[in-house]
Amino acid sequence: MLPAIAALCGLLFGSFLNVVIGRLPAGGSIASPPSHCPACGRRLRAWENIPVISWLALRGRCATCKSPISARYILVELATGALFALAAAEFGASAVTVGACALSAFAIVTLFVDIDHLLILDAVTVPAAVIALVVSLVTGRIVDSLEGAAVGAVLFGVIYISTRGAGLGFGDVKLAACLGLYLGLAGSIAAFAAAFIIGAVLALPVLATRRRRAKDVLPLGPFLVLGGLIVTFAPALVFGPYQAYQWFLYRHLGGG
Template sequence: MTITIAIYITLLGLILGSFYNVVALRVPAGESLSHPPSHCTGCGTRLKARDLVPVFSWLFSRGRCRHCGAKVSVLYPLGELATGLLFLWSYLEFGLTVRGLTAVVLASLAVIVTVADLKYMLIPNKVLLFFAPLLLVLTLLNADGPVWLYLLGAVVGGGGIFLFAWFGGMGMGDVKLFALLGLVVGFPGVLLAFLTACLLGTLVGGTLQLTGTVKRGQPVPFGPWLAVGALLAYGYGSQIISGYLSLIH
């Protein structure tokens, strides 16, 4: 039964991941989610069912449109695969519980934000406003400590990033995103999430500069790393923090 549920949840994640790509790529551009229907951005040809199978359609077409040969962004299969795997992780780690549902919603936000930020260097307000009430309710239902610790996580998360934004290091989208993520992971989980994001951002950004993929001084999206840090803190924050404290005592 567990295997059946795991397969179902993974497939659901792959399918929703395809929709999340649409949200991430259309909302920042001010486009409708339903019109026009899925189409090739190169030739405008409307895509058929065989072109819309998550991950596999991209692989079978070798990352190109079947009609005009235009390249299809790798963000599409990566967004779908990431959603499927994160849904599976949520189920295996937390089961069919409120905590598991919270992980699913958090993962959904992470995927949409990541794709949008990588594509446009923008985190849409509409996406954050949609997820904010969902995550607030789930956090209140799922709280395993005083509610004020979660509110403190939001304040520390948003306030901390705001300082960087004030000096031009980040955008206000990052501020609002991390305030919401801080609400979910609470305090001190928000500190772990931020440190993880900084570490990953520095490593990846430095590697991209060394390889010449990005130029020195060129802005690099930070939203994806904030999302990864929050997922890590949500899933394993207590164990990591407890392990660290045991080492210094």
């Protein structure tokens, strides 16, 4: 029952994340103006704002001007719903679930904003870090979280300084530290390793086929957040929710 409720919350929250992804980088208000068609500007009716269902009912087109509505909208909603449900199934009714849901939401926003604008916004990273700190305090794993943040800050800070900001941006350093707060020491190291592996696998074909100029920057944020999501959720998918929860307790609370 809990995962189903979480999935529904995730779908609705995913709708909100679409607004954040679309408006935050431009510095626009998230609250106003109300949802409208990006092509013709017509304000959406209530039934056109239902996650996933509206997009399917309209067959991915605006009801008035018939311009296509990006499939990304339902992708974001479905991904948020799925991750919230997974968090609830994995961690039950606990503060850990809140942390995993927060991480999922921030990961989705970071992923798409970084792909679109090569930007990692403090307006996303700072609230994400605050929630991670609160969850760590509540679950009694603040030391592990701070160790994770330190590893992220040092590892990516060294790359940032040694490449003089050419290899990655300072936003990536802050994002790595923020992920460290969520994942703890062992989790961060695993997530950063996963990020580098995913980055290498996905970037090599691009680098091989397209000659990128030295100034071109490949966004690192998406790989980092994917690494973080894998570390958070893969144990449940591989071992099942109960074992993952046991593993989580063992890792963070020293057995139990």
